[in-house]
Amino acid sequence: xxxxxxxxxxxGRETVLEVFQSQAVAQNHVDKLYAEGYPMxxxxxxxxxxxxx
Numbered sequence: 133x134x135x136x137x138x139x140x141x142x143x144g145r146e147t148v149l150e151v152f153q154s155q156a157v158a159q160n161h162v163d164k165l166y167a168e169g170y171p172m173x174x175x176x177x178x179x180x181x182x183x184x185x
Contacts, residue, residue, distance in 0.1 A: 134181040137161050142173045151181060 135158040137150045152158040158178040165176050 135178050136181045138177055138179060140175045140177065149176075 133155070135152045135155045136148045137152065137158050138146050138148050140146045150158075150161065152161075155178060162176045162178060
């Protein structure tokens with residue numbers, strides 16, 4: 133399965149930042165991003181890649 137590292141902005145818009153083959157690796161990247169601080173106006177998250185994308 134392929135996993136997308138995404139960012140969701142306060143207005144609800146989402147953008148895919150990177151694609152990974154492993155959920156654990158993708159989640160590790162989220163952890164590293166949040167280690168730099170927790171932004172108030174957006175959120176990082178991991179989701180399965182849609183087949184249509």
